Amino acid sequence: MSDFDALMEFQRTTEALSSVAERLGWDQETVMPRGATEQRAEEIAAMEAVLHERRTDPRIGEWLDGAESEIEDAEDARMLELIGRDYRRQTRIPARLATELARLTSLSQGIWAEARSSDDVASFLPTLSDILMLKREEAAALSDGGNAYDALLDDYEPGATAASISDIFAQLRPRLVQLRDDVMGAENQPAPLDGQFPAETQLRLARQCATSFGYDWSRGRMDLAVHPFSSGRWQDSRITTRVVTADPFNCLYSTIHEVGHSNYELGIDSDYAFTALGGGVSLGVHESQSRIAENQIGRSAPFTEWLFERMSEAFGGLNITDPQDFYASVNRVTPGYIRTESDEVQYNLHIMMRFDLERDLISGKLDTDDLEEAWNARFLRDFGVAVDKPSNGVLQDVHWAVGLFGYFPTYALGNVYAGCLNKAMRAALPDLDASLIQGDATPAVEWLRENVHRHGSLIPPVKLIEEASGAEISAEPLLSYLEEKFGAIYAL
Template sequence: MTAYDDLMTYQRDTEALKLVSMRLGWDQETVMPRGAATQRGAEMAAMESVLHARRAAPEVAEWLEVAKAPDMVGEAQLREIRRAFDRATKVPSKLAATLAEKTSVAQGIWAEARSKQDVAAFLPVLTEIIALRQEEGAALAQGTNLSVYDALLSDYEPGTSAEEIATIFDAMRTRLVALRSAILEKPAPAELKGSFDGEVQMAFSNQVAAAFGYDFNRGRIDRAVHPFSSGSGNDVRITTRTQGEDPLESVYSTVHETGHATYEMSIDPAYLLTPLGQGVSMGVHESQSRIYENQLGRSRAFSGWLFERMGATFGDLGVADADAFYAAANRVGSGYIRTAADEVQYNLHIMLRFDLERALIAGDLKPADLEAAWNDRFLADFGFAVDKPSNGFMQDVHWSVGLFGYFPTYSLGNVYAGCLHAALRKSVPNLDAELAQGDTSSARAWLKEHVQQHGGLYEPRDLITRATGAAPTEGPLLDYLEAKFGALYGL
């Protein structure tokens, strides 16, 4: 056994324990009894203490000092282990455990406060979480040129800074706002109408997930307040939510989470229970969920197939034909909720959150002032007022569980998806004919070959560059949006 072999054997148990911790999180958001929240927080803290100790263990430092990678894959394994070791040695164990406990408990507080529109009940724990993440970010930034926010961002998108993201967002904003303005001058298409039973929606979600390659032998679908995907390898679970008058939210939430899940399921099995056995970044992860949901799932070709299947399941959908259904699935209109936002306005939601969370972490915005700041910015950006907290700053789970630095990866994912979609179209010229039959296999095979199978082997932007032949930029996404919605709205 070499030092590299010893390290990889040790790392296997660390990766397994990390997945056990993720399973506790899945349980908490799906089937855990509400009265177990405090105990679950203690359990999560205990797991984080064990994981933190393993990642920062002296023997890991010794192995990293002398380990020789056998090949390129081994070099990538060492890169990721060293990244985790450096992080763990900077963040005190007590802080890591406290964060795990507080964010576990905070998730339940957020869900309850959100359901009751009770801002006062949520603000104290949010204030605690922000302070803890500021402390963690400061620890991670020590000895680097990173800001506190950039240090937190690196957990989700290594190698990217807030300034780089801001530059991309600035380039996107002008064209997105102009496109939205032109669209809103046109008549809005009809929405679906009817009453759609929640249990039937859940059963239909299984059909849709299967159409996008979800392996139910290695996964399951449950309900959650906020849809998410959890796990990797041979146990990858997803959740969705249902709305009685809007089945499309359930359908496309399911497709979105299936994109995340099939990414994890498609990683090279040789990487299982190693640092490479997971998606390389949240931006790349979002590229998979967004291309499944939008470029594939909301395409005219696939939506025609979906219209037939939904009609057979639910009966009259309140729209005349497949063209009207396609227009409804891509309707641009006023709305509060990010996860239900159309493709044109989705990134404007992210830009709002990005600016506010940077101000929170920098200390320029106090948690007590967040609701007012959100409402003012939303009115300025979207042209109408927030009516209640669950449609405003309390709509997303992310801040309650400390995911500061996560939001901008959604738009990075859209940018990556735009680049991947352009390359996919060139490689699979008969894509629309296949999608019209509900057949996503060629698209999924291309994405698996060029993105998913590699797991964490390549750094995020390198992966997209290798897949598409060019460095990622916002241009392909904006070109796609203008062409699609220009045709839909006769611009």
């Protein structure tokens, strides 16, 4: 057996085990008995120990060296590049650290959820402090004397740096703040959707929405979670949502968002399954798929007209009786605390705040004991609203509880990427609105599958988006889209 073939066979088993570990995480967040938290933490830690041992196996380095002369095409070269990159990163992380992080972040999910439900920050801070110390150690190991935050960011968005992210945020912030101020001060304010909407009916509609986006139910399923997410790849990619009886948009658009993620994974070339090419290339690209599904498509006027009819039928009428008013209500810009429920105008402002806070946490400029105060002060400054309780503030997101430092900026990058892709997609599909008004988003999904999904990790993130959109990445398409859309809704 050649070195290349031996490496691919070894990688196949590693990818399969990684998929099993991911399924343990899905189970923990959806159907696992609450009393099984400690057992699951040990199971996940054991899996991580096995995976870390495989990912740092010295034979990988030997196979990589030997396989260089056996490369036959660009796919072979890219697989070796990705495996080599992961191998170099993993060998810098001590097995003890990898295992302890896996164990602690598994335990912390339940601790965070309990703290959030009881608005008890103090009960969560000791665990968060322990996680932060481990992440600082990990960042130091990966950075090798360089920028610690960049080392963590590179795990989610290869090639990106805090400096490059800051440049993009500098482009976004002034126009987003101006647009928000103009919208908030506009005379024309859309009416909210009022009422109580039964959970079972919401979930039935959520399934209809998922189907309208071409979600493959033979390779997926939908469950409930505190914090909606998607999980899995290849032949098994699952989605979760949540239900708030007074806010059906929360359920419906969480579902569409997660379908965007799952469609990406399910749309990757099947030949890439169990290889280094068989997953989304970066978190920013992944987020672009969920955000374009949720916003540019799902919150568009034609799709909301279809949704208006479905909701009116399902709930026996709504307090909003006109499709255009319904479209405006779906896209209302309002003061609010929760990132995942934020409108398109303010969403990136939430990310910018978290980006600054977590950089300070990793650098040691900010400690966990001072995090709530720092969060509340920054939120008041950025949004003009005082945080009323921790579940609406520092406890609202699970990311830090599971050690995802460096993850938040990819959400904003995803919005920028989505703006670029939407511009190109609309040019390529001039009749898309005619399908959307019928509740059929599959032409858009098929365009995305051809230009983004099928490639998996074959093409690096920036190159992939630029090739798909036919232009250099810029915040301008996103900003122009937002200014045009909300300028019309609010008659600016």
